[in-house]
Amino acid sequence: MSRLHVVSGKGGTGKTTVAAALALALATDGRRTLLVEVEGRQGIAQLFETGALPYEERKIASAPGGGEVHALAIDPEFALLDYLHMFYKMGSAGRALKKLGAIDFATTIAPGLRDVLLTGKACEAVRRKGKDGRFVYDFVVMDAPPTGRITRFLNVNHEVAGLARTGPIHNQAQAVMRVLKSPETAVHMVTLLEEMPVQETADGIGELRADGLPTGAVIVNMVRPAILDHAAVEAAAQGQRAAVAKALSQAGLGGARRGGLAERLVDPLLEQAREHAERVALERAQRAELTGLGLPLYELELLTDGVDLAGLYRLAADLRKQWPM
Template sequence: MSRLQVVSGKGGTGKTTVAAALALALATAGKRTLLVEVEGRQGIAQLFETQALPYEERKIAVASGGGEVYALAIDPELALLDYLQMFYKLGGAGRALKKLGAIDFATTIAPGLRDVLLTGKACEAVRRKDKSGRFVYDHVVMDAPPTGRVTRFLNVNDEVAGLARIGPIHNQAQAVMRVLKSEQTAVHLVTLLEEMPVQETADGIAELRAAKLPVGRIIVNMVRPEVLDEDGLELARTVTRSSVARSLSAAGLGGARRGGHAERLVEPLLRQAEEYAERYALEREQRAVLGELDLPLHELPLLAEGIDLAGLYQLANELRKQGIA
């Protein structure tokens, strides 16, 4: 299992929820994971029902078996101060630069610098060891930008390493890419069983592979339960109005006479069955498309009551059962 787990997906697919559930799943049996947020939305804090995350690693949950989940919301400005201190030992001068607005200036004239800082901070957490030589975190899970931007986001250090031929910036960019393009990293894509998210997933996988970034798994989120099997779908397509009305009447839902209660229920029931059959066919088509991408495929259920802390633990347990952690 790769140590850096990057989670991306089209907006609205629930990638932050999946990233949080994955961090919980990976922390099973006493392990420690770090869940990293790079988009500044504080989505992790909302999911774990805690206060807004500061720019520091903070424990936010205990997983099954006593493992721990830490979280970090990376602030690009503060990450740049860390960077300046690490390589140039600026100390108080770095804080003065922040007050003068130099950091805003730097990230404005060099937009890629922001992504370098974000990915660099996550990779530093992957490589970090304690005094005994053990990794501080068994796994780092990154809630990454959406599918359409994730390849450029992860690959920006290659561009920076090419621009800065020598010096600490070049060395840092190369160190980050050694992590991101190695077996230590896996980029997972979250999708729904709908045409647009599936197509964006396929395009994203092609882009990641072209950039030689390691693609991990496809996680289909919010999968609705199957109400009818194939026999039931065939019956729904061929059943007559009168037979449905008689069945409703036999179930005690009113007389089958014209205009009776059972008769009024027939049309909505047949319409629901038709809509379900159409959705089932669409989902089957999208599963087939995903199956052609030649990657491990996992499915997470739609939680009828919505996502809360208990729901996160439920999804984490589902991921463990499917062998993803």
């Protein structure tokens, strides 16, 4: 199984929620997971109902079976200071550059360098080992940029080509790419059963494959429960008024005679049922599109009361049931 799980998806699909649930699921049974945020939104802190995450790895949750979830919000400025200290021994000098604004200037004018730093920190966590020779983290989960930017974000080797063709920055980018393009990494896409997110998912997967980046699974989020069985959906779609009136009567809602309660309920219920049937048909078509991508497909239910910490554990349990971990 891959050790670096990159989670992307169109905005509004709940990719941060899915990344957090995946980190919890992977940490089950005594494993350690690092959940990494790279966009500076502090979405992970909100989900786990904790304070804003600093630029340090800290435990934020326990998983069933004694596992641990740690989190890190990567700040490109601090990551560059780490980089300067690691490769150039510029500890105090690097901090002086930060005070002068040079660090912020460098990460702003060179977005490729910024991506090298962000992905490089995550890859370093993947490779890091303790004194006992074992990996510090069993898995690293990255809450990555959305679908439209994910391929460029991960393909940092191309981004730094214009910045440095040799030297430490070039070598760092090459080392990052060796991890990102290896079986150690899997890029997962989060989507909804709607046309635009599904199309963006298909396009994103096509771009990842074209650039040789490893694709993982498609995770359908916020799946609404099926209210009607197949026969009822078909009857609603065809507007079978008499059948619906009879069913209501049998359910004890009064006789189907003209003007009775069951009779009065037929038309508004049929309208709602037709809308439901249209949605079900659309979702079937979108599910078929996703199945055709040839990747594992997992589904997470819609939490109607919103996603709180308990809901996050519930989603993690759902992933564990479906995903071979």
